[in-house]
Amino acid sequence: MDHSQTAEPTRRDFLYIATGAMGTVGLVTSLWPFIDQMNPSADVLALSSIEVDITPVQPGQSVTFTWRSHPLFVRRRTPAEIEAARTVPVSELLDPLARNANLPENAPATDDNRLTPKVAAAPGAPAMKKPEWLVLVGVCTHLGCTPQANTPTEKQGDYGGWLCHCHGSQYDTAGRVRVGPAPRNLDVPPYEFLSDTRIKVG
Amino acid sequence: MAGPSTYEPKSGFERWLDARLPIIRFTQEHILSYPTPRNLNVWYTFGGILTFFLVVQIVTGVVLAMHYTPDASLAFNSVEHIMRDVNSGWLIRYLHSNGASMFFLAVYVHMFRGLYYGSYKAPREMIWILGVLLYIVMMATAFLGYTLPWGQMSFWAATVITNLFSAIPVIGEPIVQWLWGGFGVDNPTLHRFFSLHYLLPFVIAGVVILHIWALHVPGNNNPLGIDVKGPQDTVPFHPYYTVKDTFYLVGFLILYAAIVFFAPEAIGTSVNNSPANPIVTPEEIVPEWYLLPFYAILRSIPNKLIGVMALFGALVTLFFVPWLDWSKVRSSRFRPVYKWFFWILLVDSVLLGYVGANPVDANVPNTSIPLVWIGRFATLYYFLHFYAVMPLVGRFERPNPLPDSIATAVLSAAPHKTGSGT
Numbered sequence: 001m002d003h004s005q006t007a008e009p010t011r012r013d014f015l016y017i018a019t020g021a022m023g024t025v026g027l028v029t030s031l032w033p034f035i036d037q038m039n040p041s042a043d044v045l046a047l048s049s050i051e052v053d054i055t056p057v058q059p060g061q062s063v064t065f066t067w068r069s070h071p072l073f074v075r076r077r078t079p080a081e082i083e084a085a086r087t088v089p090v091s092e093l094l095d096p097l098a099r100n101a102n103l104p105e106n107a108p109a110t111d112d113n114r115l116t117p118k119v120a121a122a123p124g125a126p127a128m129k130k131p132e133w134l135v136l137v138g139v140c141t142h143l144g145c146t147p148q149a150n151t152p153t154e155k156q157g158d159y160g161g162w163l164c165h166c167h168g169s170q171y172d173t174a175g176r177v178r179v180g181p182a183p184r185n186l187d188v189p190p191y192e193f194l195s196d197t198r199i200k201v202g
Numbered sequence: 203m204a205g206p207s208t209y210e211p212k213s214g215f216e217r218w219l220d221a222r223l224p225i226i227r228f229t230q231e232h233i234l235s236y237p238t239p240r241n242l243n244v245w246y247t248f249g250g251i252l253t254f255f256l257v258v259q260i261v262t263g264v265v266l267a268m269h270y271t272p273d274a275s276l277a278f279n280s281v282e283h284i285m286r287d288v289n290s291g292w293l294i295r296y297l298h299s300n301g302a303s304m305f306f307l308a309v310y311v312h313m314f315r316g317l318y319y320g321s322y323k324a325p326r327e328m329i330w331i332l333g334v335l336l337y338i339v340m341m342a343t344a345f346l347g348y349t350l351p352w353g354q355m356s357f358w359a360a361t362v363i364t365n366l367f368s369a370i371p372v373i374g375e376p377i378v379q380w381l382w383g384g385f386g387v388d389n390p391t392l393h394r395f396f397s398l399h400y401l402l403p404f405v406i407a408g409v410v411i412l413h414i415w416a417l418h419v420p421g422n423n424n425p426l427g428i429d430v431k432g433p434q435d436t437v438p439f440h441p442y443y444t445v446k447d448t449f450y451l452v453g454f455l456i457l458y459a460a461i462v463f464f465a466p467e468a469i470g471t472s473v474n475n476s477p478a479n480p481i482v483t484p485e486e487i488v489p490e491w492y493l494l495p496f497y498a499i500l501r502s503i504p505n506k507l508i509g510v511m512a513l514f515g516a517l518v519t520l521f522f523v524p525w526l527d528w529s530k531v532r533s534s535r536f537r538p539v540y541k542w543f544f545w546i547l548l549v550d551s552v553l554l555g556y557v558g559a560n561p562v563d564a565n566v567p568n569t570s571i572p573l574v575w576i577g578r579f580a581t582l583y584y585f586l587h588f589y590a591v592m593p594l595v596g597r598f599e600r601p602n603p604l605p606d607s608i609a610t611a612v613l614s615a616a617p618h619k620t621g622s623g624t
Binding site for chain 2: 035038039040041044064065066068069070071138139141142143144145146147148164165166167168179180181182183
């Protein structure tokens, strides 16, 4: 096998390289189904929206529902909690972005922007934000634990919102991260008010 | 290191086989008459102990898989079924779950032995690298296995560990969803974790063969860290080390049996006896003891990406150890300065484990010093040890004189040590 020593590439060299290249491409291509099979399947993708009745939620209470196999927090805030969230300047926040699926990605993390639902599709349905209601995906943006809500009887962290016991991240009463290691505010899912007591998430 | 073969086929069948599949010759050369330094001490028996535990885990694991159901709605109950209904199921499950702990105990002894006697140094770098690889695959296997009972700690361990990958910029989130097969840890995750948990032990067995192959090229290091110079420095592996390994294996098994029969739930946490609940994280989540030092490193850094990088960095660092140690001398016995740093590293690792075992907001007992600061200093030392102490001490330390050969050192010391022997 001394083709490489001849000055001109031969027909045989070309065939070797072409065969090797085709074989490699074929091998890599045939790997893809074995990788892609691990991505979320069609039935998992189909389970995307739920409706929640928020009538029983009392002021100061945070209730947990399940959405897309994650906890969903619906919190009815007290006037003091609303006040606490409103008075914080955005410049003091660890994550200055609203992280609200209902707003553009660069919306700042004001309390207002954290509350904004989707614009209602049905005419006459309430679309306005209600400062009482905070709807969040209850997944700590650090490593995915469920943070615990502050209650009048059990203090969770120094900011009145949530404390994640896994690694110590703290969130305020608008679900914004105030103490790391979590890098982002809690996500606000796409949701809308169907009526004053009913929301649709997803 | 196997030396010239001394195997002489005795029967006609052995001659016939030897010309076709020289398996008896291989056994003779690599197990029975394999020349081994005559001065190996108790710390060198842990390779054999580890091999034994790999077999224990595979055998008990195959049996457990006959009774276990990897479905999110059935898994927890199938484990209870093993514990209560299957004949001897409780025993086999406790052997398997505590076997993992014994496996890690043995691997830590084995690794620190390698660090003390410089077993990673030339020409044994490949043995060390394959060993670190084995250690990482072991951790992956143990983590996957820990998720299978689908208790609270299983579920949240799966959530936290898979979320480590979400720290990767841009592609982190798609990778995590790919690992999960959904938007969270759920049934698809459990199925694939079971499949991989069954696969990886055989990958470990394959890498173990490479590890031993790499060992048998230069031969064993030894407590003196000097090279074997001739037959007077070695003894055949059998019976000298088969018996010695067996003796210490039995000692280790007594500890294992004591745990399995008298305190089977002592290691691990009772929280895992309640079924997985995807919307409530337990108050304190802790990994199994053998992962605690890395958990402490993760938690000591208040930034997600850097914390995750430090965790993986702590592991990847081990691959570079053969090139970070600039000492010409292998064994710490002859390294008066480095010897102390070895013990500091050991204490530092235990300290990291202690910090990792405690709640994130805990203080040092009876003080108001936050434990997380102890974790930060311990993390700092861990990296300093490998990237500063190892090269610099190796460069500037003046080692003690080495003995001429294993035989002279061992035989001159023997009467002194054993008193009136033969």
